[in-house]
Amino acid sequence: MDKKGYLLLADGQLYEGVLRGAAKASAGEAVFLTSVVGYMDTLTDPAYAGQIVVQTFPQIGNYGVVPEADLAVEPSLKGYVCRELCDEPSNFRCEGTLEDYLVKHGIPCLTDVDTRAITRHLRDKGVMNAAILTEKPADIAAAAAELAAMAVEAENTAGVEDIVPAEKPGKFNVVLWDLGAKADTVQQLEKRGCAVTLVPEAVTAEAIAALEPDGVVITNGAGDPADYEDVTAEIASLLTNKHLPVMGIGLGHQLIAESQGAKTRKLPYGHRGGNQPIEDIKTGVCGITSQNHGYEVDKDSLPENASLRYINRNDGSCEGVDYLDMPVFSVQFQPALTGGIAGGAKIGTHTLFDRFIALMGGNKECR
Numbered sequence: 001m002d003k004k005g006y007l008l009l010a011d012g013q014l015y016e017g018v019l020r021g022a023a024k025a026s027a028g029e030a031v032f033l034t035s036v037v038g039y040m041d042t043l044t045d046p047a048y049a050g051q052i053v054v055q056t057f058p059q060i061g062n063y064g065v066v067p068e069a070d071l072a073v074e075p076s077l078k079g080y081v082c083r084e085l086c087d088e089p090s091n092f093r094c095e096g097t098l099e100d101y102l103v104k105h106g107i108p109c110l111t112d113v114d115t116r117a118i119t120r121h122l123r124d125k126g127v128m129n130a131a132i133l134t135e136k137p138a139d140i141a142a143a144a145a146e147l148a149a150m151a152v153e154a155e156n157t158a159g160v161e162d163i164v165p166a167e168k169p170g171k172f173n174v175v176l177w178d179l180g181a182k183a184d185t186v187q188q189l190e191k192r193g194c195a196v197t198l199v200p201e202a203v204t205a206e207a208i209a210a211l212e213p214d215g216v217v218i219t220n221g222a223g224d225p226a227d228y229e230d231v232t233a234e235i236a237s238l239l240t241n242k243h244l245p246v247m248g249i250g251l252g253h254q255l256i257a258e259s260q261g262a263k264t265r266k267l268p269y270g271h272r273g274g275n276q277p278i279e280d281i282k283t284g285v286c287g288i289t290s291q292n293h294g295y296e297v298d299k300d301s302l303p304e305n306a307s308l309r310y311i312n313r314n315d316g317s318c319e320g321v322d323y324l325d326m327p328v329f330s331v332q333f334q335p336a337l338t339g340g341i342a343g344g345a346k347i348g349t350h351t352l353f354d355r356f357i358a359l360m361g362g363n364k365e366c367r
Contacts, residue, residue: 026052031052034272052077059086166197176196176217225295249330262297267296277312309329329355
């Protein structure tokens, strides 16, 4: 017999469904994701730490568990919500059902709910704290008030804990400042001849300088950029070297901006999915990108040494910045997962990683 489960939002909205995955309660920030495919990417994306993810696509788990699609070793989200969870996946790479995977990693999943209704509610009211519950609250208002007052923890559990030296030599020595990096970021750099040394969130600018890198990549990660004051201060110190090439991705993009005096702010419901449109305002070229973030750099607060480069075509928010007095640029979207765009050009893996290589002395035309 199916066990009932519930999704309670901080504004008192309650949804009843079937509890699958780990049979436990869990609280976090409820967000929705518009991707049609890639649920393994979602489950293992470090940027979902502290969140309960609502899938807008109705059928999840159709191709089972495919370890090659993992972006991190362990999932870090707090809960999962979908309309239908597939029990009989079909794929030649399948190594088990998604429910077994969720049980193994202690992630509760609520199914058989109207995910479109939940998504519309979050679109209207904004993302908010929520909980997947095993029992219906006796006092819904009191339970919702407790959720509203809860501080959501989005601790980075995916990044390295110490300096990890490069495994092989390369043409360029790159330091990857790991705030919750996706696995393919390292792969894209190594593919371009880079020897990649990973350093943890708590690293100092002095320790990075001691590694004598040709360039630094500051990665994506989870949470509010305002909670990373120590990291931002170290980035500011690192960037006093006006000749060191630096590329920022996601959270790294936001922290670089803050280190130069810009402000960040929370978006009403964030950008999450593989269909986020952007425009390169320097070239006028538009593209569809993969994104997962709840905060933005306030483009009106950019300092004089920063030039807005990319915008989101839906809401005009900042998607990338070029810095005019140093070889530094950053993007909000995920460059290694960006799709093709109009005119046959690409904004993403090809252009942005190659552009970083160019700043280190590689292909000059990519700048």
